[in-house]
Amino acid sequence: MNLYEYMGKNIFRSSGIPVPDGYVVEKLSELKPFEKPVAVKSQILLGGRGKSGGIKFARNADELKDFTGQLLGSKIRGLEVKKVLIEEMINIDHEFYLSIALSRPDRRPIIIASAQGGVEIESVPEDKIIKRLVDPILGYSDYLGREISQFLGLSKDISKDFMSILRNLYNVYVGEDCELVEINPLVITKEGKMIAADSKIVMDTDSMYRHRDINITDPEKTPLELEAQSKGYAFVELDGNIGVIANGAGLTMATLDALTLHKGRPRNFLDLGGTDSVDIVITAFDLVLKAKPSAILVNIFGGVTKCDTVASGIASAKEKFNIKQPIVVRLSGVHEEEGREILKKSGIDAYSQMMPAIEAVVNKAVTA
Amino acid sequence: MNLYEYMGKNIFRSSGIPVPDGYVVEKLSELKPFEKPVAVKSQILLGGRGKSGGIKFARNADELKDFTGQLLGSKIRGLEVKKVLIEEMINIDHEFYLSIALSRPDRRPIIIASAQGGVEIESVPEDKIIKRLVDPILGYSDYLGREISQFLGLSKDISKDFMSILRNLYNVYVGEDCELVEINPLVITKEGKMIAADSKIVMDTDSMYRHRDINITDPEKTPLELEAQSKGYAFVELDGNIGVIANGAGLTMATLDALTLHKGRPRNFLDLGGTDSVDIVITAFDLVLKAKPSAILVNIFGGVTKCDTVASGIASAKEKFNIKQPIVVRLSGVHEEEGREILKKSGIDAYSQMMPAIEAVVNKAVTA
Amino acid sequence: MAYVDENTRVVVQGITGHQGSFHTAEMIKFGTKVVAGVTPGKKGEKIHDVPIVNSMREAMDYEPNASMIAVPAPFVKDAAYEAIDAGVKLIYILTEKVPFHDTMEIFHQASLRSVTLLGPNGPGVTRPGYSKIGIMPNQIFRKGDVAVASRSGTLTYEIVDSITRAGYGESTVVGLGGDPVVGLTFVDVLKVFENDPDTKRIVLVGEIGGSNEEKAAEYIRDHVKKKVVAYITGRSAPPGKRMGHAGAIIEKGVGTAESKIKAFNSVGVKVADYPDDVPKYLG
């Protein structure tokens, strides 16, 4: 879950990481009187806001009002600007890059830093980047910051600031359950202070039960995906025409893969999970039908999820939603025969193997 | 370093451990108007204050004023009462014992609890006490509290309070660098709340550089011991008549032991430490002389501490303080011969082995 | 010993919960020795004839050497630390949606103490004829010489079923788990399979996300002599979209199916197009 810049900066501020003074407005009337030049920054979850006109610099009261008015309510690359951050201008002397993320192969946090900041870290040559793994049981300790500070060539005074920022950033990374905390650019001002000029925080969705104060709608999710999420389904919209319901993330992905290899075009990813409830199947159909598929494939390998329960769900959904599209079902595993019987009564012949079902639904989607 | 009850309770309060409402006064004029019955508790670092008359219960405004006046400035077992804690009375339903300390053999924190609280834990039968070691790398986790709560037979509601208190107490133990945190009694009130009715916190002296806000004079130290401490010496007053200066805690202790086995009576423990400064030796003499010994033994095994440096210190001190008492010196190790030469000029024949020096000083102390 | 055998003695933490109870019964049917269950406050009761105790410390009276954790995500770390502190040497976490920071700590605490972590969010480990810990359906297995390691759940069953239907059988089946941080990697499992006398052929069921499969390919090139077949799911997944598993996500070009298939092919490991095709390459 991505946080807005201003939320990240609030977390930084309360964690002892210096950020520019600033405040957020949702409407013009919330603007404070102009005092000194400020940046007017649209709060959207999108990289490269500056290039897309999402950041402006106001040198006087009129510009502050004008720019804020222009940005609020505007759309930048499809995303509506609902909030704007008004922030003191900082005099940049040098820009650094600093982040902490999970290194999956090492199963450890990795600190990444460079003296070439303000640009995408991917564009910086490897030898200008320092990476340090943290042993999560030893935790962060100052020797790591000292090594990084030396690599970055910081002066003694700035090094002290940097060590404190890094220590606090690690605390944010752990304390806020982050997938990523990034400061780009981390700035030395002309006044010789180190300050976080931007913030990017990505939190682990699975941890949100312990961060209930934070709740953000993922702008990359479609309305239907958000509806599915709120109902507890793992659901992804795709651009094909075959609706897919399967159980287990791996089997669902494998189903999409098989469809694609057979020139079928899946409309969605929907994982029923390990369920034994008819209603969960019915709601799954409701979601898939809203995506208006030409045909629907149900692929079940019964274990914890029983085939007869799913069959009952399919039968009920077919009747309840008066489904006209062809439904192809594959049932295998626990209570397979009972499931097959139930479906027969609804006029559906269930396959017992996956591949014939894939072929059948691809054909039916083409004809439909 | 022992904290006063009120200091411990302040730490408890800010760490989420419930304590009775209360405030501290140093003079009568600081008393707040009487509202309800209160305990008037003298703040001295002494067990068994209650039995010694250091805790009184005021049922009305007159008693509050009288008792506070009586206690402030009084002496309890030799200790002056400088502060009094005025605290709301709590209605005790049950008293528990709870503490966390270092288990030296395990090099781990140990949690000790009992449903028989309010008395010295040493007087409680072993089978009524639960002890749980904490793996300091795993840290405290709730399973430990659950086991202890079950042993104590707590109800579901109280167990929740207890788990929170124990978790917070562990944080105090670690965060405040404690040798011991103890709540005795930990009380369930008639209203069904769990609350820390007393506090005992002993902090690690070596950690005080990170707790600069806390500074307490150890009431068990004599004025001379306090003076020595402020000058950086490990110094303990004893009740004999032979002043002792040696280098290294172990060698100093061994010197006292040898004196005692030879029927000598040491006046003090003074460890010069690993020094190479004449002034440190001179100040050591100053301290020992203030203890008015009949004779003085200096026992040096030279390594980091050079024998000639110590010899110069002895010679200077003898002259500076015009020392009349017999001084017996043993020098061995680095620069032994040079040291011996220096002392010879001051009329002191230094021994090279420890035992003859011990025997000599014991004889001289008896004659002196 | 490939993770479990006839001497494996399992305690189930959270045995009276829905998942704990159901899978305890299934494990017992499969032949697993479930020696105790933990549910605080229910000491003295029994479930599926398994004695219930209040804590892992009490459970140690039954001499378990493995634990299955089936408590809700917020309590998993405490349960895992309790199991580590008590001294079991294999911990399987069935629970889904455990914050990865918790898993990261659990994993490192466990590995410092030589405790094997399996999961979270995987189906566990099954050795037909010996024992199983986890949630794989009993009826799909037949004892044989094919070892399977997989990042998925149901897809594993699909492939195991196809192996069994093709006339083969399984020596060990391990589900690594679908999270970005889990206890075992393919490399860890390959080491065990390569040394396991019961195993003649190895199947790896990978998916998009991370670089687990690429590292496995390297390891196979240098250390594995047994036949290895792979299947990779998520070929059709769009980048940046989380396909059900928190770990199954293509991030900035890293973790694509293409990269994984290429890595396997380059070390001579056949990659099946469909789950049903896996047995074809085992011969």
Add this chain to the structure above:
Amino acid sequence: MAYVDENTRVVVQGITGHQGSFHTAEMIKFGTKVVAGVTPGKKGEKIHDVPIVNSMREAMDYEPNASMIAVPAPFVKDAAYEAIDAGVKLIYILTEKVPFHDTMEIFHQASLRSVTLLGPNGPGVTRPGYSKIGIMPNQIFRKGDVAVASRSGTLTYEIVDSITRAGYGESTVVGLGGDPVVGLTFVDVLKVFENDPDTKRIVLVGEIGGSNEEKAAEYIRDHVKKKVVAYITGRSAPPGKRMGHAGAIIEKGVGTAESKIKAFNSVGVKVADYPDDVPKYLG
């Protein structure tokens, strides 16, 4: 190998400090291979001909396997973690007055990673003819077959000197350290001494406080065949008074000299009354 030998390669953390510099020179004189020193910001310089680097990571280029930490107490934990993370297998902390919570964490982090911790606040380890790490004075040693373990510093030198003067020599001398939590116990050291072919006799120099000596006596009864002689200091110390060492304190009747002497006597270990008497019992 009793902690150090001719293959011991030492890095000194805090090499340009007063203590670090002085004892580096002394160690080199004794024959110790000091391969690098760490002082942040002084990379490229040398001291006593030893190259200085900025970090333990850089020091690893010189292939050390041991570290001596001589930084002020507030920085000891960071230095120890840096050494552990870098991968050395023996860490000696010379510094005094390290908060015991820090030492407790350092000790457990180290032991989980099979790193031996020596100290804090002890004189280190010396093996005449091989190597020394620490601050024991070079001139008191002679190579021989007496192994000494001690909780004190100067008192150790006193006793080693008396052993040498009596015509014996030392195989290994280990100072455990005077704090309530230190890396090694007498039992740890006894295990090493009992298995050390160079050692024929063992001297334990204990003091009041804790139960280190009582546990040693138990261990000697069950596992030690070599001759053991002990000396206990603090017989005349009043209870509750800290005798210089933070660890040397009699708390509520625990840790008295009487208890320790009794424990040793009960397992046939002679306890010398005076430091000079120790050699008498070695024959």
